[in-house]
Amino acid sequence: MTSILGSGLMAAAAQHKVCRTARVSSWDQSGLNEDAFVVLPGQSITLADIEGPGTITHLWFVQTCRKILGPGLIPYSKSGVAMMEVHNALGLNYEISDPDYYRKVLIKMYWDNSETPSVIAPIGDFFCLGHSMAANFQSLPFTVSVKPSEERAFGGSAAFNCYLPMPFNSRARIEIENQNDEAYIQYFYIDYELYPEPHPTDKLLYFHASWNRSNPTPGWTTDPSVQTNSLETQIPNLDGADTTRNYTILEVDGAAGSYIGCNHSVTHFQGTWWGEGDDMIWVDDDFDATTDTATLSKLSKFQGSGRKLNAWPPSFHGTGGEDYFSQGWGMQKNAYPFCGTIIHEEDSPNKAYQVSYRWHLPDPVRFENKIKVTLEHGHANHLSDDWSTTAYWYQTLNKSGKGLTILPVDQRIPRKTEITPKAPEKSTVSEGQLSELQRKMLKQRQDRFDEFVADRNSWLERRAKDSKIRAENNVQIAKDIRSRWLASRSK
Template identity: 30%
Template sequence: GMATEGTGASSARDLGQGWKISPSIIIEPGQTFELADISGPGAIQQIWMTPTGHWRFSILRIYWDDQEQPAVECPVGDFFACGWGQFAPLSSLAVCVNPGSAFNCYWEMPFRKRCRITMTNIGAEAMRLYYQINYTLTEVPEDCAYFHAQFRRTNPLPYEAVYTLLDGVQGQGHYVGTYMAWGVNNNGWWGEGEIKFYIDGDGEYPTICGTGTEDYFCGSYNFENKETRQYQEFTTPYAGLCQVI
């Protein structure tokens, strides 16, 4: 709206101030750019962005209220379920990835005092970012939870090792889901791992125990198309296998 200089100034030079002067930003190597700083109470309703470059090298961080450490710290590609740096269409209630690199997040994220969102470019090249953050200013119920996300990566994972997806979470809360990008380093079936949840005081035996990796993601029998004998990609409102490379 008020910008007079920006990445679109040349294209919009005949339109003048108030038009598409600064539709995107350039984040230089090593730079952290503040995407939003919102005073609450309120709630994030949607995040839309189209990052360029290597998505693993663009780190999204979200801070609630007076936090010094982020509640969300994750490469932007992994946050939007594109962990391999390649576009793959995804349609779910929580996240949508649309042509050509349109990342959409529909998690409602309430905050009471403040919301701050940043993007850090840890790569060696500048990246261009178009983005929009839609939010509402509203009262937040006393028992309303804050959104958190952890990112972890191990390469390679030792054979037969137990991989921890989430740990260190204290207090009351609600688990809402996991995105996982899995690289196969042997010719065995990779999906036989059991998902185990250990909640509150449970330690010796899991509170919830699954039957296999593909079963946890609401598939079955190797994600296999019985006619082609190949993996079958699929997405649903709550689960899927959105990309096979």
């Protein structure tokens, strides 16, 4: 059907579309207010399992993962809330957010009965929360909203939104895997549309996302004090090959699709400037063409060896890290629809952290068979920093069975300053020097702590069991919605 108002975002709602909109959420199906799923350590849960054809149109996630440091005065089984939002100094409770949990919990997405995920990433990094450090930002496809008191706090409370469309034909499945040693609590909305006819298979591209980390990046300088932009860093990088060790944001082989951008987290150790690295993207025939390095040596300072390289320059060659993220003269603190800085080094702990994003939505990088997206870590890859990225793209489903992979949980933990309260050095007062009342109070504290934790664990186990039942019910609710809609159309 010819579009009346065009296909733009603002025009879409003003045109009739044959579809059925619906939602899967974590609502308390008993009618009470325990509106969250609980996922115990080492367990997974299905948030949505939807029969298509359809498109997921919106994700809203709010979550927490708490470490209990001492007994509270209100048992969890009598509180009715997922976390105690009372300042620890008041003595009513003693708990904190796990500072690492945004990296310990994974989100996975599967399309059309694929056995391997098309999305696998830490829950925080998927929603552009880098380093497990909460920070407000807004862009067109993603937003993060953080409590003011927890801005730039590791493990700080945050609300996530994603508006990227995720089409599917036969099935969409979204899972959470809790690789933490603490229970994970998840509130969520997953909004979607159903259609009477499948998406055309010759045009359908599936949403993908994958997380990567290099900790540290393999800088060529053995002396970490070699300054960014110094004379000693001025060496050529005229191949971008594995030998020069560009950081890889995305590599796809054997599928057609569109690269739509990434978020990028840096922990910079030198205290100067993490950038000056050019972006280099190879697409399709760039991999088939060859450039003789002997030819390059005649045109530049490149010392050719006569070996063959992929096409040089590649189809995309940029001028610097801040330039790729559409900024200049370093990075600025801003958040635009398609580019921005979420955490700026000037307002981060130790001035060491940076989180940026670039969305290629109006300018997708399209490929027919192969793509490799890379970025130098410092000019000619001289810097050894901690880098991680989440890449986002659409592609045809991979028929080879080769799935996305992710680093084990211990290799995902962010570098950070110490925020967990630490016990002081052991007191010089011996137990024999304590009064009877002091010994009584220490025992009372331990007894209360044991009782409090046992009560909370029982509460968590009940909530986790109930969450699995609700997850199963959500599958049936989605089936019923689809059946009612199709039946109404046949009348």
